Amino acid sequence: MDGLYEAFLNALRSISVSQILDVVVVSFLFFKIYNLIKETRAEQLLKGIILIFFIIPISEFFNLTMLHWILNNTITIGLLSFVIIFQPEVRRALEKIGRTSIFDKNVQLDKEEKNKLISNITDAVDNLSLSRTGALIMVEQKTGLGEIINTGTRLDALISSSLLENIFVVNTPLHDGACIIRDKRIIAAGCFVPSLTTNGSIGQHLGTRHRAAISASENSDAIVIVVSEETGIISLAINGKLLRNYNKEKLRNVLLAFMEKNERDNIGVGEKVKQWIKKRKNS
């Protein structure tokens, strides 16, 4: 027993700081990668690939030559197909990594400004829905929407519900396409979203406006609001998912929750430390 204990201690002593660091960094990376793709189509496939990684050494240990050969080749082809099939998810994940702030802090609206912005949006969207006027509104978050903005007409006007409503009046020059909101301003209108979603699970009854909204939310962290011209239904596209049947109150709550979540996610380490110290002082 003493020998075993001694051997255990020796094994512990032989672990270097760099090895511990190595394990911590790799675990952190795996955790981050999993977080990036969880709840996407890629999650199941990645779980499968990880499972195969564990089975490979077992098949080698038991000398199961054919299984070992098949699994080895599956891994190579699987990783390649993963990148090809899940190109939108991989792209979104890489963009998310690019958005991760370490020291920078986003310009944040104060509570009053945020409430005013949300009221302007929800008032306009509610009226557009009642009058069955089709609309596509993108609220920019951390991903810059410059590419989309450049396809439309720049307005750079302080947001108001009446201006937002006016943009989508049928047969006016800017009503077709998307309107982009950045901070408290309507930056552009009549913008073209360069792709439509290829997600096969979207209902056939949804046309190009809704598909463009989902695509925009697949490729950015923007909050995208759609009003259907046909039904007046208000939908939200966020992170590649379309959430249907919103009313004014529900939309207000969700917009507030998402904006606050994004703010929390986007603050830099410096700010997080400051908040932690403040919390400790107050407790």
Ligand SMILES: Nc1ncnc2c1ncn2[C@@H]1O[C@H](COP(=O)(O)OP(=O)(O)OP(=O)(O)O)[C@@H](O)[C@H]1O
């Ligand atoms: N790629 C795009 N970028 C921006 N706006 C788009 C894009 N594709 C379509 N739209 C907008 O959607 C309108 C067409 O909507 P369509 O009827 O095809 O979609 P829908 O999802 O069925 O919406 P609705 O329920 O309002 O009819 C276009 O006139 C245009 O304003």
